Amino acid sequence: MQNIELPLVLFTVLSQAAVGMALLLAVRSCGCAGGACATTPTIAGTGENAPGSRTEWLTATIVMGVALLASLFHLGHPEGAVRTMAHLEKAWLSREILAFGAFAALLAVAALTGKAGAGLRAAAALVGLVALYTSGMTYAPPAMPAVHNAAPLGFFLLSALLLGASFGSWFAGEGSQPMLRAVLLGSLAAALAVYVIVPCVWASGGTVMQMTARAWLASPLYWARLVLGIIVPLVVMIRSPRIPRWMGPLVLLGELAGRAVFFGATVHAAMNLGAPY
Amino acid sequence: MTTQKTSLPRQRAFLVDVERCIGCFTCAMACKNYYHQETGVVWRQLYPLDEAIYPHRERAFFSLACNHCENPACLNACPVKAYEKREDGVVVHHQDRCIGCGNCIRSCPYGAPRYNPVLKKAEKCSLCHERLDAGKQPACVQSCPVRALRLVDIAALSTTDAANAVQYPAGYPEMPQVNPSTRFIMPRTPRVVRR
Ligand code: SF4
Numbered sequence: 333m334q335n336i337e338l339p340l341v342l343f344t345v346l347s348q349a350a351v352g353m354a355l356l357l358a359v360r361s362c363g364c365a366g367g368a369c370a371t372t373p374t375i376a377g378t379g380e381n382a383p384g385s386r387t388e389w390l391t392a393t394i395v396m397g398v399a400l401l402a403s404l405f406h407l408g409h410p411e412g413a414v415r416t417m418a419h420l421e422k423a424w425l426s427r428e429i430l431a432f433g434a435f436a437a438l439l440a441v442a443a444l445t446g447k448a449g450a451g452l453r454a455a456a457a458l459v460g461l462v463a464l465y466t467s468g469m470t471y472a473p474p475a476m477p478a479v480h481n482a483a484p485l486g487f488f489l490l491s492a493l494l495l496g497a498s499f500g501s502w503f504a505g506e507g508s509q510p511m512l513r514a515v516l517l518g519s520l521a522a523a524l525a526v527y528v529i530v531p532c533v534w535a536s537g538g539t540v541m542q543m544t545a546r547a548w549l550a551s552p553l554y555w556a557r558l559v560l561g562i563i564v565p566l567v568v569m570i571r572s573p574r575i576p577r578w579m580g581p582l583v584l585l586g587e588l589a590g591r592a593v594f595f596g597a598t599v600h601a602a603m604n605l606g607a608p609y
Numbered sequence: 610m611t612t613q614k615t616s617l618p619r620q621r622a623f624l625v626d627v628e629r630c631i632g633c634f635t636c637a638m639a640c641k642n643y644y645h646q647e648t649g650v651v652w653r654q655l656y657p658l659d660e661a662i663y664p665h666r667e668r669a670f671f672s673l674a675c676n677h678c679e680n681p682a683c684l685n686a687c688p689v690k691a692y693e694k695r696e697d698g699v700v701v702h703h704q705d706r707c708i709g710c711g712n713c714i715r716s717c718p719y720g721a722p723r724y725n726p727v728l729k730k731a732e733k734c735s736l737c738h739e740r741l742d743a744g745k746q747p748a749c750v751q752s753c754p755v756r757a758l759r760l761v762d763i764a765a766l767s768t769t770d771a772a773n774a775v776q777y778p779a780g781y782p783e784m785p786q787v788n789p790s791t792r793f794i795m796p797r798t799p800r801v802v803r804r
């Protein structure tokens with residue numbers, strides 16, 4: 333196994349948790365328009381009966397802040413981080429930093445003002461999704477045939493939904509709980525299918541893809557993630573009428589283990605130079 | 610074994626004559642000696658061909674460094690513009706601009722950029738561009754005792770080289786989107802002599 337790139341594991345998983353929270357906050361506010369959140373607490377000072385307490389926005393902001401902080405530890409020279417937006421015309425990494433910077437700023441405005449109107453909620457969700465897309469492109473380099481495709485984007489979107497629903501349930505009113513449960517249940521089922529099928533597809537691909545499939549399946553972290561991060565939560569959610577509070581930390585641990593496999597076990601094309609591809 | 614042409618007016622490149630190469634590592638040592646790379650950091654490396662590709666008792670090798678690609682994955686991935694593609698096709702890494710994010714290392718399909726753990730920055734073969742500008746040959750090309758490495762311009766290859774050169778031999782990833790400039794002359798099957 334290569335280096336698991338811990339700072340990148342933390343940056344991607346935590347930033348996706350923040351995107352998932354913002355996304356489901358926006359979805360919840362759509363539900364509120366139909367009166368589904370009648371029991372949702374009002375936003376302090378606004379009297380507006382919309383989802384998203386100040387604490388929830390603050391939590392998402394802190395999670396995103398920790399993600400950005402963790403990303404600095406990935407750099408050999410963190411003092412040069414300010415220059416990472418110098419190549420917006422070509423480098424997905426530059427675009428990723430810009431998009432997540434804008435997303436963090438929107439979260440911070442919502443948290444500081446405590447007045448996240450419909451426009452701000454929609455903007456945070458939209459910019460979060462754009463940022464997620466830039467991550468999906470950044471971590472799909474041509475050098476890694478197994479993930480030089482839409483797989484990273486799919487993985488990241490699933491992470492956002494799993495984490496957003498699990499942690500969102502901590503803050504949501506009773507009216508939104510069934511919707512969050514449905515999102516979590518659906519994402520867990522999709523994650524189970526994706527994380528079982530994708531290595532099988534790789535196993536039938538070219539040599540480097542096959543090496544990646546073997547490396548993933550040989551990793552204890554892959555199995556820990558599959559069992560503790562997907563199967564156990566899925567079984568619990570099938571039986572439980574609402575998301576238990578401990579679901580967030582459990583899913584987070586699963587996502588961290590899964591991301592460590594993504595960064596540590598995905599095989600680089602150069603590993604096979606001189607042998608058949 | 611398709612060959613993709615270059616659309617550039619000029620593209621300096623390595624021509625690796627695998628038939629001539631005896632696997633002596635002199636090119637890799639010359640590079641290391643000239644640039645004094647840190648322990649474990651290599652810009653030019655020899656890769657023995659797998660028996661599935663070259664099934665003979667005699668061994669064959671690919672001597673590889675950066676391929677100075679037409680559409681470099683390293684350059685496209687670098688967030689701080691530390692890479693430059695010169696007019697002669699050489700892809701130069703400007704280490705003073707690098708912040709050590711490792712994105713070029715993850716992105717290059719040929720493993721050319723390496724991480725320097727002392728400087729905490731990436732580095733790679735820049736085709737001895739200062740030597741080229743002074744009218745000299747790259748250190749590896751100059752050192753090879755059997756002339757297995759040559760510096761060519763693939764926008765103006767001789768007819769013989771163009772006829773013999775291969776861009777994507779077995780054992781080397783086919784990446785048309787980056788269009789690597791290195792070309793190979795493949796080894797002949799050894800003649801079996803009955804005793
Ligand atoms: S071989 Fe790699 S480092 Fe060299 S130019 Fe191509 S992509 Fe860049």
Ligand code: SF4
Nearest residue numbers: 687707708710711713
């Ligand atoms: S390691 Fe340096 S050269 Fe490579 S992408 Fe990052 S900043 Fe650019």
